[in-house]
Amino acid sequence: xxxxxxxxxxxxxxxxxxxxxxxxxxxxxxxxxxxxxxxxxxxxxxxxxxxxxxxxxxxxxxxxxxxxxxxxxxxxxxxxxxxxxxxxxxxxxxxxxxxxxxxxxxxxxxxxxxxxxxxxxxxxxxxxxxxxxxxxxxxxxxxxxxxxxxxxxxxxxxxxxxxxxxxxxxxxxxxxxxxxxxxxxxxxxxxxxxxxxxxxxxxxxxxxxxxxxxxxxxxxxxxxxxxxxxxxxxxxxxxxxxxxxxxxxxxxxxxxxxxxxxxxxxxxxxxxxxxxxxxxxxxxxxxxxxxxxxxxxxxxxxxxxxxxxxxxxxxxxxxxxxxxxxxxxxxxxxxxxxxxxxxxxxxx
Ligand code: KG4
Ligand code: ZN
Numbered sequence: 001x002x003x004x005x006x007x008x009x010x011x012x013x014x015x016x017x018x019x020x021x022x023x024x025x026x027x028x029x030x031x032x033x034x035x036x037x038x039x040x041x042x043x044x045x046x047x048x049x050x051x052x053x054x055x056x057x058x059x060x061x062x063x064x065x066x067x068x069x070x071x072x073x074x075x076x077x078x079x080x081x082x083x084x085x086x087x088x089x090x091x092x093x094x095x096x097x098x099x100x101x102x103x104x105x106x107x108x109x110x111x112x113x114x115x116x117x118x119x120x121x122x123x124x125x126x127x128x129x130x131x132x133x134x135x136x137x138x139x140x141x142x143x144x145x146x147x148x149x150x151x152x153x154x155x156x157x158x159x160x161x162x163x164x165x166x167x168x169x170x171x172x173x174x175x176x177x178x179x180x181x182x183x184x185x186x187x188x189x190x191x192x193x194x195x196x197x198x199x200x201x202x203x204x205x206x207x208x209x210x211x212x213x214x215x216x217x218x219x220x221x222x223x224x225x226x227x228x229x230x231x232x233x234x235x236x237x238x239x240x241x242x243x244x245x246x247x248x249x250x251x252x253x254x255x256x257x258x259x260x261x262x263x264x265x266x267x268x269x270x271x272x273x274x275x276x277x278x279x280x281x282x283x284x285x286x287x288x289x290x291x292x293x294x295x296x297x298x299x300x301x302x303x304x305x306x307x308x309x310x311x312x313x314x315x316x317x318x319x320x321x322x323x324x325x326x327x328x329x330x331x332x333x334x335x336x337x338x339x340x341x342x343x344x345x346x347x348x
Contacts, residue, residue, distance in 0.1 A: 005077035005324055008065075008101070009317025012094030013086025013114045014141050015045045017057035019065040020314025021076075022321050027124040029068035030307060030314040033057035040181050044171060045140070051089035058097050065313065076107060078330070080320025083111030083348045084341030086141070091337035099333055108330035111348040112319045113341055114311075116155050118277040119148050120322055121315035125304035133302075134158070134271045136262040138286070139278035139311070140167030140182065143258075145216045145265050146343055152322040157343045158265050159216025162205070166254055167280045169220035173227050173250050177243050187247045188283055194244030196252035196285075201226050203257040216265050223253055255286045263293045276303045279310045323347050 004024040011018035015036055021029040035053030039045045066072060081098035084091055095111065102109035119135045135146045143161040148154070164172065167184055174183025179190060204219035205211070227250055234241050266274055276290055281303060294301040308314060328347060335348045 004321070006071065006075050007317045007320040007324060008076045008079045009313040009315070009320055010079070010081040010094045010098045011114070011117070011311055011313045011316045012054045012090050013082045013084070014090060014311055015039060015050045015053070016311040017054045017061050018311060018313030018316070019061045020312060020317040021065055021069040021071065022124065022314055022317035024321055024325070025123040025127055025318065027314055028071070029065040030312050031061045031064035031068060032307070032312050033061045036182065043175055043181050044168070045087070047087045047089055050087060051093055054090055054093035058093065073101070073105060076105060078108045078110065078320060078324050080110045080112050080316050080323070082114045082117065082316050083331070083335060084114065084338035086114055086339060088337060088339040091339065095337050102333065109333065110320050110323050111331040111335045112316060112323065113155070113343060113346050115142065115144060115146060115343050116148065116151065116346045117315040117319045119146065119155075119275050120151055120319035121277060121308040121312070122275045122302050122304050123151070123322075124308055124314060124318050126302055129275070129302070130273060132269070132271045133273040133275050134262060134266045134269065135275040135277065136258060136290070137278045138166040138258060138280035140171065141165055142278065143218050144343070145262055147265070147269055147271065151319070152326040152328065153346055155343045155346055159214070159218065159261065161218040161220060162214070163219050163221040164224065166218070166220065166258065167278070169224055169254060170280065172224050176228055176231055177241060177246050179243070179247070184280060184283060187251055188285070190244050191248035191251045191285070194242070194246070194248030196248040198242070198245040199230060199249040201249050201253040203253055206257060206260070216261050218257060218261065220254070223250070251283070251285050255283070255289045258286060259289045259293050262290070263297050263299065266299050267297060272298070273300045273302060276301060277309045281309045282306050319346070
């Protein structure tokens with residue numbers, strides 16, 4: 001078999017500068033520089049800080065990826081870059097770098113969709129996907145249920161959060177109960193010593209009426225408020241806040257609603273494979289409950305390792321490889337970034 005083209009992928013939609021190298025569904029390099037520590041004192045990603053960090057990290061991260069794969073820029077056959085969705089200024093750094101490389105190297109450039117990239121990353125772990133798949137994407141920036149019928153051309157958004165992203169909810173609740181940023185890992189750790197059934201927090205958009213209108217959508221702001229009220233009441237009554245119990249009950253509410261709706265989507269769309277990705281997919285309870293509910297429903301659960309679950313350049317290269325393999329035309333060099341690029345636009 002002929003050697004598959006070498007695809008360079010660049011990702012800068014949020015706070016991770018990612019550069020990956022892929023051939024087909026084979027991962028060759030995945031270099032990531034995160035600016036998360038620079039955002040910690042603000043309790044969330046600051047777009048301007050992220051853009052500046054991307055600019056500083058781009059060249060060294062590119063070099064790291066090339067070294068890791070043992071190749072040079074001259075070996076690259078095509079370049080893929082996240083065109084959106086994401087933070088406008090952050091996206092612009094990656095797209096500018098990718099355009100400069102494409103012009104300098106005389107290689108085709110593909111502007112691709114970040115969300116579909118998360119699904120493509122799974123192929124680097126467990127080989128080609130058999131579509132259709134339902135993907136549950138949960139991170140600090142997004143919370144979506146997608147249906148992908150063709151990784152290179154066809155994806156639809158079944159549902160999304162109407163307010164906070166799941167990771168954002170973890171971060172905000174962590175702050176409420178005095179745990180550091182990013183909140184997810186700290187909540188998980190604290191929850192391990194708590195009782196998830198000690199408090200019953202609300203599951204957003206699951207009432208009969210909401211299920212009619214927002215079947216696959218999520219809302220975490222009510223949950224966040226419920227935790228805030230609960231903590232306020234405890235403090236007002238002079239009760240020591242049982243941090244571990246609150247963390248466990250909150251985590252359970254998030255895990256329950258995420259997995260319930262994603263499994264429901266699979267069943268109702270007659271899809272037999274689910275992909276779980278995004279930084280929040282690192283959560284042990286969310287992973288376990290997803291696995292449990294998928295198994296009960298006869299759904300195959302596919303999940304890449306954590307470094308491919310969080311934002312990275314290899315996922316963009318993987319999607320680029322699928323697009324190149326399909327023989328689709330490259331993006332024109334004048335394409336712009338689109339911070340709210342719809343998931344239906346796999347390639348711009
Ligand atoms: O995908 P990701 O690394 O990047 C961005 O969205 O920027 O996701 C980061 C998010 C943060 O909100 C963090 O709190 C959450 O993922 N997270 C977790 C866990 N590890 C990271 N949430 C719950 N449980 C975890 N173990
Ligand atoms: Zn992402």
